[in-house]
Each structure stands twice: as C-alpha cells, then as structure tokens.
Amino acid sequence: MVSVNTLADSLNIPAISVPTGYDRVKTSTGATCESTVTSSAYMQTGFYDGNSEDERGFSTNDKGAFVSVIIPIGGAKRRVDCSRFATLELQAREIEIEQLKLELEQMRAMNNTSFSE
Numbered sequence: 001m002v003s004v005n006t007l008a009d010s011l012n013i014p015a016i017s018v019p020t021g022y023d024r025v026k027t028s029t030g031a032t033c034e035s036t037v038t039s040s041a042y043m044q045t046g047f048y049d050g051n052s053e054d055e056r057g058f059s060t061n062d063k064g065a066f067v068s069v070i071i072p073i074g075g076a077k078r079r080v081d082c083s084r085f086a087t088l089e090l091q092a093r094e095i096e097i098e099q100l101k102l103e104l105e106q107m108r109a110m111n112n113t114s115f116s117e
Contacts, residue, residue, distance in 0.1 A: 025086040028093070033082035044068040 021037045045067050 023082055025082045025089060027089050033080065033085040035080045035082045041069070041071045043070070 023035050023037055025033045045065070047063070047065050049063050
C-alpha cells in the first residue's frame with residue numbers, strides 16, 4: 001500500500017497545508033481574547049509535474065492537476081467566541097467617550113460663566 005505522502009512526493013504534489021488564522025480583540029487594559037479562524041473542511045487544488053523512475057528503471061514524465069478535500073472526522077470543535085468580549089469593550093469605550101464629552105461641556109460651561117461675571 002502506498003501512503004498519501006509517498007504518492008504526493010512521487011508526483012511532486014505539495015504536502016497538505018491547513019489554512020489557519022485568528023481574530024484577536026485587545027482591550028485598553030491589556031485583556032485579550034483570541035479565536036482561531038479555520039473552517040472545519042477545506043479544499044486544496046493545484047498542478048504537478050513529476051519526473052521519476054519506477055522500480056524497473058523506466059522514466060516517467062507526469063503532468064496533471066490535483067484536488068485534495070479535507071473533511072475532519074469527529075465533528076466541529078468548539079471555539080472561543082470573542083464577539084461578546086468585543087461588544088462589551090466597544091460599549092465601554094462608547095460610555096467613556098460620552099463621559100468625556102459631558103466633562104468637556106461642563107468645563108466649557110464653567111469657563112463661559114467665569115468670563116461673563
């Protein structure tokens with residue numbers, strides 16, 4: 001039996017690569033939430049150009065295309081959901097901005113009052 005990696009090597013097909021990435025939310029206080037962003041199933045496509053010899057010494061010059069479909073066994077994994085964390089951080093920043101605006105209005109009102117006297 002020929003393994004998938006041995007077959008891929010003989011055809012010059014690149015090894016299967018898992019697409020990865022993540023979302024990150026970082027608060028002004030330094031708290032962080034990170035969540036992996038990968039699909040549970042994905043597809044890889046490409047072309048190959050293979051020059052090799054078989055066990056009898058015959059040379060082959062293969063060219064072709066390939067499609068790899070990866071479907072993990074065992075169902076989807078639970079991932080951390082940072083959306084609530086991000087929403088709370090945005091709400092906190094909005095409240096802080098409103099408080100700063102009120103303070104600025106109060107300071108302006110005090111300055112106008114002191115100049116008019």
